[in-house]
Amino acid sequence: MERSEDTKIVIVGGGICGLSTALALHRKGIRSLVLEKSEKLRGEGAAIIVQTNGWRALHHLALASSLRSTALRIHRGKFIALNGNEAKEIPFRVCEEFRCLKRIDLMEAMANNLPVGTIRTASHVLSIQFDSVTKYHHLLLSNGTVLQAKVVIGCDGVNSMIGKMIGLKETQHSMISKDSKLVRQSLMESMEGFPQDAMEMIENCELNSLHLTTDLKYRPPLDLLLHKFRKGTLIIAGDAMHATG
């Protein structure tokens, strides 16, 4: 069993939230260890729009000025609503700071500013048990290692294992995503007016080949207001606390 006195804080998940939490702690002179189950840091998706509050956070992490140089400023844009063959354009203007960044640039900037050894990839946390005598959490990893930590911060995303442990209700999945017939029906409805061959392809395809890739999840605002996001020294943050898909 590994117990490092330096690693009192373990962060589960090396996404944007896990890395920014580790960096915020580092800027305050506090060490932490980030455990990420993937083989390498994943900048999933090409880009991310960072709004004013995000730039404020990046400023406090001392990353804003370097990231601004590679980010694309957005001054105005338009939403396009498609209704059959008709496209309705809804223009908008941006008064505050809106910039589009490559996700991987953001992840790498955070990772590169952390002390060597802070991030451990290929470290899948399978379970966490609290020892009421030592007051340490025991984290079992998929490679058989057991780590001990005083504080565990769950930045493990929308299906957070740690969120479940602290008693957060599971987010409600959309009914559509569970039933491929409903996926097909909703797709056909939203594609009304598309060329006939595209419609036929959806209509005739194997049901098990249809997936709703953005699995909609919803946590009622009241749950967010009433729930505690901490149980003892187990805490959650980021999408684990509130998904922003």
Ligand SMILES: Cc1cc2nc3c(=O)[nH]c(=O)nc-3n(C[C@H](O)[C@H](O)[C@H](O)COP(=O)(O)OP(=O)(O)OC[C@H]3O[C@@H](n4cnc5c(N)ncnc54)[C@H](O)[C@@H]3O)c2cc1C
């Ligand atoms: C399509 C889409 C577009 C978006 N666009 C924007 C945008 O423009 N602007 C914006 O601000 N936000 C945007 N968001 C939201 C934003 O991407 C998320 O809020 C953010 O990435 C969440 O980061 P996170 O670190 O909390 O979670 P994640 O990115 O989900 O990271 C969780 C990490 O934990 C790891 N993990 C999970 N379980 C374990 C375990 N047991 N052991 C070890 N590791 C584990 C995972 O491998 C993962 O790397 C978008 C989201 C989506 C889906």
